[in-house]
Amino acid sequence: xxxxxxxxxxxxxxxxxxxxxxxxxxxxxxxxxxxxxxxxxxxxxxxxxxxxxxxxxxxxxxxxxxxxxxxxxxxxxxxxxxxxxxxxxxxxxxxxxxxxxxxxxxxxxxxxxxxxxxxxxxxxxxxxxxxxxxxxxxxxxxxxxxxxxxxxxxxxxxxxxxxxxxxxxxxxxxxxxxxxxxxxxxxxxxxxxxxxxxxxxxxxxxxxxxxxxxxxxxxxxxxxxxxxxxxxxxxxxxxxxxxxxxxxxxxxxxxxxxxxxxxxxxxxxxxxxxxxxxxxxxxxxxxxxxxxxxxxxxxxxxxxxxxxxxxxxxxxxxxxx
Ligand code: DGY
Numbered sequence: 604x605x606x607x608x609x610x611x612x613x614x615x616x617x618x619x620x621x622x623x624x625x626x627x628x629x630x631x632x633x634x635x636x637x638x639x640x641x642x643x644x645x646x647x648x649x650x651x652x653x654x655x656x657x658x659x660x661x662x663x664x665x666x667x668x669x670x671x672x673x674x675x676x677x678x679x680x681x682x683x684x685x686x687x688x689x690x691x692x693x694x695x696x697x698x699x700x701x702x703x704x705x706x707x708x709x710x711x712x713x714x715x716x717x718x719x720x721x722x723x724x725x726x727x728x729x730x731x732x733x734x735x736x737x738x739x740x741x742x743x744x745x746x747x748x749x750x751x752x753x754x755x756x757x758x759x760x761x762x763x764x765x766x767x768x769x770x771x772x773x774x775x776x777x778x779x780x781x782x783x784x785x786x787x788x789x790x791x792x793x794x795x796x797x798x799x800x801x802x803x804x805x806x807x808x809x810x811x812x813x814x815x816x817x818x819x820x821x822x823x824x825x826x827x828x829x830x831x832x833x834x835x836x837x838x839x840x841x842x843x844x845x846x847x848x849x850x851x852x853x854x855x856x857x858x859x860x861x862x863x864x865x866x867x868x869x870x871x872x873x874x875x876x877x878x879x880x881x882x883x884x885x886x887x888x889x890x891x892x893x894x895x896x897x898x899x900x901x902x903x904x905x906x907x908x909x910x911x912x913x914x915x916x917x918x919x920x921x922x923x924x
Contacts, residue, residue, distance in 0.1 A: 606912045608651035611637055611658050612677070618901040625909045626651065643667035651908045656680060662688035673911035675904040678891075679703055679760075680841055681921055682814045690922045697907035697919045700759065702899035703891035708763035710890045711839045714863025715752075715807050717884045718835045720744040721861075724881045745806075745833065745860070747771050753805025754793070755821075756812030756840065757783050764809055765791040776804055802829040807837060814841035824849040830859050839865040839890050851876040854883055865890050 608622055610630035622628045629645060631637060636657060637645065646652060646668040654660060656678045665671065665688045673695040674684060681698050689696050717723055721744050728734060728742070748771045754761045757779040765775050775793040778801040782788075788795065796804065808830065812818050822836070823846035830836070836859055838845050847868045853859050854877075861882040867873040870888060877883055891900060907917040 606650040606672075607648060608653060608908060608912075609645050609649045611642065611652070611654045614653075614677075614901045614905075615898050617898070618905045621902065621905050622653075622909070626912065639664065646671065651675065651912055653677065653904050653908050654683075656683045658683060660684040660689070665689060665692055665694065673697065673908050673917070675908035675911070675917075677900050677904040680813055682841065686922050695911045695917060695920055696922045697904065697911070697917045698921050699900040699903040699907075700919060702903055703896050704759045704763045706893045706896040707760050707839065707890040708767060710865060710886075710892075711760075711764050711809050711811070711837055712767055714837045714839060714865065714884055714886070715809070715835070716747060718837070718861040718863040718882075719747045719807070721881075723884050745835075747773070747807070749773065750806035751776060751804055753777065753801045753808040755779075755798075755801060755808060755810050757793070758811065758813075760840075761809075761811040762787070762791060764811065765793050768792075776801055799829060802826055803831070805834060806831065807835050809837040810840050810844055812840060812844060814843050818844050820844075820846040820849075822846065822850070824852065827853040827858050832857060832859065834859045835861045835863065837863040839863075842867040842870050847874045847877075851880070854880050 606626050608626040608628055610628060613632050613634035619628060619630060639659060642658060643664055646664065648670065649668065650670050651673045652671060653675045660674055660683060662685050671694050674689060675697045676684060677699060679698050679700050681696060684696055686696060721742060725742055751774045752768045754765055754777040757777045768775050769792060775791060776796045777793050778796060778798050782795045821844050827849060850862060851874055854862060863884040865886040866888050877885060891897065907919050910917040
């Protein structure tokens with residue numbers, strides 16, 4: 604009998620075609636968000652789940668899916684999945700590393716440039732008819748070139764962000780759980796520093812660590828107060844890494860200059876006080892959202908699921924069983 608897979612969100616035709624060659628596919632192509640109860644009902648007779656960061660795969664869902672063998676997340680982050688509950692049941696969990704590094708790094712750079720040069724704020728002003736003519740001291744931004752870029756989390760995406768800094772003649776400092784090897788540091792022209800030196804030294808601080816209980820509110824009021832009043836914070840990794848209420852206070856109070864945010868605590872809801880601020884660029888979690896990258900992510904997840912169902916070890920397994 605062919606194994607059954609549930610695909611929780613809309614994906615591309617080629618992904619469904621590939622899956623259909625190997626499994627019986629039930630997919631939510633209407634893309635209506637499935638609540639936990641609906642998800643549990645649909646998963647009850649499935650051996651595989653292909654899901655997204657909007658789906659919570661917790662112990663309750665795992666218990667409701669007695670035949671489940673693999674959870675293939677269409678994301679590199681997997682904080683939406685209870686890894687311990689899956690591992691305890693021998694369920695393989697996979698993610699989609701690599702294919703989204705460059706697109707996500709590009710988006711972090713869009714936030715760096717957008718905040719420094721006030722791109723979205725000034726676009727709003729132009730549309731509102733506020734631009735009455737050129738002036739020397741008008742709507743001044745800050746330079747990105749020759750500034751210090753601080754990267755907190757030097758994994759693949761952090762490295763791709765650092766690489767791009769060379770074109771702007773920036774000084775790059777970074778902090779990471781483990782220092783990267785000397786050869787890579789040389790190639791990226793990046794210097795390892797302690798956490799406090801990173802916070803104090805960066806003109807642009809980009810966060811690129813995964814979310815976990817250990818990184819919850821890694822940036823809060825205390826950390827923000829160490830940053831330069833001229834500094835800009837970019838969060839393109841996960842909501843919850845930053846204490847958003849503390850960040851709003853810091854932006855309102857001039858503790859830092861600006862922030863570029865692609866992710867929020869409790870998204871898609873966000874702290875309404877952000878909306879009143881001009882010194883913040885707000886994006887709807889689009890780090891990996893280019894057509895080529897989203898197609899590649901979906902195919903990577905599908906290949907992981909099929910490999911696991913075929914008894915192979917999928918390339919992107921994140922739990923040891
Ligand atoms: C990821 O892959 O973790 C991204 O945030 C999804 O867009």
